[in-house]
Amino acid sequence: MIFLVSDKGKLKVAILGLTCCGGCQLEILNLEPVLLDLVEVIELVNFPEAQSENKDGPYDVAFVEGSVTTREEIERIKNIRKESKFLVALGTCACYGGVQSIRNFGDVEEARKQVYDDDGSHIDALPATGLDEHVNVDYYMRGCPVDRSEIVDVLTSLLIGKTPEPKHYSVCVECKLAEYACLLNEGKLCMGPVTNAGCKARCPAVSVPCDGCRGPYDQANLESFIEILKEKKISVEDILRKFRMYTSWAPQYRNLKVI
Amino acid sequence: MPLIKKQKIPLLVDKMLKKFDVIGPVPKDEKYVFSKVSRGEEVFLGYDTSILPPKKIFFPQEETLITFKKDEQLEFKPALEDGTPSKTDGDRKFVIFGVHACDIHAILTLDKQFMEVYPDPYYISKRARSLIIGVSCREPKETCFCGIMGTYTVEKGFDLFLEQIDEDEFYVIVGSDEGRKLLSAYPDFFEASTEETLEKLRKVLKEKDEKFADSVSITGLPTLLEQEFDSVNGEIWEELGEKCLGCGTCCLVCPTCFCFNVVDKVELSGKEGLTKRVWDSCLLADFAVIAGGFNFRPTQTSRIRYRIYHKLKYELERGGILGCVGCGRCNIACPAGIKMQDVIKKIKGE
Numbered sequence: 001m002i003f004l005v006s007d008k009g010k011l012k013v014a015i016l017g018l019t020c021c022g023g024c025q026l027e028i029l030n031l032e033p034v035l036l037d038l039v040e041v042i043e044l045v046n047f048p049e050a051q052s053e054n055k056d057g058p059y060d061v062a063f064v065e066g067s068v069t070t071r072e073e074i075e076r077i078k079n080i081r082k083e084s085k086f087l088v089a090l091g092t093c094a095c096y097g098g099v100q101s102i103r104n105f106g107d108v109e110e111a112r113k114q115v116y117d118d119d120g121s122h123i124d125a126l127p128a129t130g131l132d133e134h135v136n137v138d139y140y141m142r143g144c145p146v147d148r149s150e151i152v153d154v155l156t157s158l159l160i161g162k163t164p165e166p167k168h169y170s171v172c173v174e175c176k177l178a179e180y181a182c183l184l185n186e187g188k189l190c191m192g193p194v195t196n197a198g199c200k201a202r203c204p205a206v207s208v209p210c211d212g213c214r215g216p217y218d219q220a221n222l223e224s225f226i227e228i229l230k231e232k233k234i235s236v237e238d239i240l241r242k243f244r245m246y247t248s249w250a251p252q253y254r255n256l257k258v259i
Numbered sequence: 260m261p262l263i264k265k266q267k268i269p270l271l272v273d274k275m276l277k278k279f280d281v282i283g284p285v286p287k288d289e290k291y292v293f294s295k296v297s298r299g300e301e302v303f304l305g306y307d308t309s310i311l312p313p314k315k316i317f318f319p320q321e322e323t324l325i326t327f328k329k330d331e332q333l334e335f336k337p338a339l340e341d342g343t344p345s346k347t348d349g350d351r352k353f354v355i356f357g358v359h360a361c362d363i364h365a366i367l368t369l370d371k372q373f374m375e376v377y378p379d380p381y382y383i384s385k386r387a388r389s390l391i392i393g394v395s396c397r398e399p400k401e402t403c404f405c406g407i408m409g410t411y412t413v414e415k416g417f418d419l420f421l422e423q424i425d426e427d428e429f430y431v432i433v434g435s436d437e438g439r440k441l442l443s444a445y446p447d448f449f450e451a452s453t454e455e456t457l458e459k460l461r462k463v464l465k466e467k468d469e470k471f472a473d474s475v476s477i478t479g480l481p482t483l484l485e486q487e488f489d490s491v492n493g494e495i496w497e498e499l500g501e502k503c504l505g506c507g508t509c510c511l512v513c514p515t516c517f518c519f520n521v522v523d524k525v526e527l528s529g530k531e532g533l534t535k536r537v538w539d540s541c542l543l544a545d546f547a548v549i550a551g552g553f554n555f556r557p558t559q560t561s562r563i564r565y566r567i568y569h570k571l572k573y574e575l576e577r578g579g580i581l582g583c584v585g586c587g588r589c590n591i592a593c594p595a596g597i598k599m600q601d602v603i604k605k606i607k608g609e
Contacts, residue, residue, distance in 0.1 A: 037527050152527060160529050169543045172506035176592070177320045177538060179310045181288040182508075184594050193504040193594050207288065219544045221504045221559065224595055228504075231596075 011159060014046035014059040015090075016080060018066030018073045019128065020098060023145040024091035025049045025065055031148050038152075041159055057083025061158060063141075063151075065090040067097045067128040074126075074134050081135035086158060089137045092144040092246055094130060096215050099144070101128040101249035129249060139164050142214035144246055147199050167197045170217050171210050175201035183209045187232050189242055194220035215247035226258055261442060261449040262456055265427040271448040272299030272356060279390070280353035282316055284309055293355070304357050304394050304421075308403075308588060312362055312514030313355055314369060317385045324381065324521070325534040339380050354390045360413040360420075361405045361586040363393050365514030367416045371578040372517050390437055393420035394429075399471050400587060404600040406473030408585035412464070424459040475600070475609050477581065481572045483606050495605050499567075500560025502595045507540030509589035509597075510566065515574075515582050516540070541566050567602055 017025055029050055031038065046054040062084035068077055081087055089095045097104070103111045104127040112120040131137050141150055157164040171192040175182070183204055184190040191212030192204065203210050216222070229239050240258045247253055263271070272281055276297070283302035284291045291306040293313050311320075323338045358366070373382035393413065396403075405411040413420065418438035421429035431449060433439050442449055510516040520539040525532035539546060542562050547555035556562045574582030583599065590598045 034527060041527060041529070156525055156527050156529070159527070160525055168545045170504070170506045172504075172508050172594070173511065173540070173543070176311070176508050176511035179287075179292050179315075181290045181310065182592060182594070185592070193506045219505055219559070221501075224502050224504055228594055228596070 010041060010043040011155070012045045012058070012060045013042045013155075014057065014062040014080070014084070015044070015049070016046065016062060016064050017049065018064065018077065018094070018131075019069040019100065020066035020091065020093040022049060022065070024093075024141075024143075025063075027145045027148050028063070028151055031151065034152060038155070042155065059084045061086045061088065061155070063088045063090040064131060065094050067093040067100055068131060068134055069100065069126055069128045070124045071126065072124065077131055077135050086138045087131070087135065088139045088141055088154060089131045090141050091146050092142055092213055092215060093128075095132075095137075095140045095142050095250075096130045096247040097128045097249035099246060101247075102244055104128060104249055105244070127249075140166065142196055143199055144213035147202075150198055168218055169197050170220065171195045171197050171199065171201050171204070171214070173197055174199070175204045178205065180204045181207075183207065184228075184232075187234075189229060189234050189238060191242060194222060194225050211245055212242065213246040215250045216252045220252065222252060222256065260433070260452050261431045262452045263421065263429050263431055263449050265429065267448045268304065268421075268429075269299030269302065271445055272296070272302055274445055274448070275299075275354055275356075278352075280351055281356055282313075282353060283356040302356050306357070307400050308359070308586065308591070310588075310592075311512060312365060312586065312588065313358055314365065314514050316353075316355060317366075317369065317382050317389070318373070318517065318519075321535055321537045322381060323533050323535045326531070327533065328531045330530070339384055352388045352390060354392060356392045357394045358391055358417070359396055359586070360393060361403075361408075361410045361584040362514050363391065363413045363416040363420075364408075364410040364584040365586065366391070368515040368574070368578070368580050368582060368584070369517060370416075371580055376578055390441070391417045391419075393417040393434075395420070395422045395467075397423055400591075402587035402590040402598075403471075403585060404473065404587060404590075404603075405585040406471045407475050407477060407600055407603060408581065408583060409477070410584045410586075411467065411471040422460065422463065424456060424463045428456070428459070430456060430460045473600075475604055475607060477571070477603070480603065480606065481575055484568060484572045495602070496560050496564040499563045499597060499602070500558060502597060503542065503559045503563045504595050505542055505544060505559050505562070506594065507542045508592045508594065510540035510542055511538060512588040512592045514584060514586055514588065515570075518546075541569065563597075567599075570599075571603070571606075 015025055015028060044051060045059055048054055062080050064080060068074055092098050108125050112123055112125055116123060139154060141154065154164040174197050175192055178201055180201060184192060188209045190209035192210040194216050195210050195212045196214040196217040198214060226239060236258050243253050243256055275281055280295060282293055282295050284306040285294045285296060285301050286303060291309045293309050293316065296302055325335055325337050327333060327335045373379040415434060417434040419441060420432040420434060422432060424430050430452065518539045518541060519536040521534060521536050523532060523534050556565055570582040574580065
């Protein structure tokens, strides 16, 4: 999908949310230093979190955050897909289902009762999944929340007619380039070696091990990584918990065997 | 040859800072990194090794090559013109103070690559402004294998080299005219050596052979590797491929790895941008991908085998110098615990 701003005028953009905390949309608003430059080249057609006058599609680009968790949301995302030339899954919830997909590993009925007591019958709860269980996604912008610079990079690429290039390597690369000390080698459960880069190793930067919020990169060697963690005497429970934290519903993690 | 007392070194650095930028090993998160210092006492000569090698000074992790702008016409401006440093890069000479012997060997490998095989103005401009003051290691770290690679001493590639012969004394070896000029520019800090210091030096060098040398040598490695490649499914490579996480760390901390990727970064306006190069690693899945998505090295086994071959064979064939200096950074950094010396020993059947 290629756009050239000079041919098409401003890029028509929608920024929409499904089930999530709303933090990734907030990151777009947090782009203050370039926000004015941004609206020079894009038209925010539909952005309910930030403006009161919104229109339906068609859109050139739709950024959709949040996981799909209800029947109504399945319909919504299918409609958004139809109205958009380029669909970006904005954030880990939209890419994989996010933190809330932990509940997919238990009984949804049970969870409903626990949260809403007996009065939860009106809640239409499905397993929490990423957008791509229902529609095709053109770009996965991982992270909890997403990295602001990636939002600008993706828009810039689309504006100049380039397909945005995803990164196919781990957080370790960015960690090493920044010359941070390796936390995994200190015996900490750092998910860096299997987690997709793009965050500039922002947690190791402050000596916090990577929690894997960006999910696995496509050729992550999970088997060897889990072996290494076990050799470091990290318990199977801790390992499983870490994999279940942010992107448990990622295809590589869904049926992960730790033992 | 002269001598310098340990307590005079920070004072010498302070003095040098008036004329040069000084970069040296400084502590960071219980490790060490090469960093610009503003006071002599920041330089910690007793460091074991640094996370990244001094390579980053001449060949930074990320470096702008060209900037471009589009008003009525598209204009390109190289970050360097004719290999001379641009104003923004500064033209002050800098001293890298405290480089270990293995890392000096590594710089010689990079010089070969960036000054002879493919002359690179960006590298050359920084290298031309650098002075290197080496310092000896007294004990090898468990992860070091300079003994195998024969790099625990060095004969060239430095301006001065400080060989520690005592708790508080360094024997100063002069490696260049620039080094000689440094001695005469700062005469107050050095003193003449005596017969006694020479004796100490002899003893230290002899002890060093005992502490550092390894029974395994690199002789015959290229020939053996030739044979190993024939058995593509050789168990060494399969085993390594299964273990390797593909994180690229070994290349990123390597003092001789010189591969980079070139990327464009365009501003949101679409009217200006830059072309930069960033370090790359042959262990990453995308490294050998070409048009159409075909990958020359689609498996981790093929990628790690390539790295070992590059270090121990291809580099020798191309530049006449091995691509590994035994600094041990890859051993320290590899989360999977893959050790280069184990690979060498395995190939050699030790």
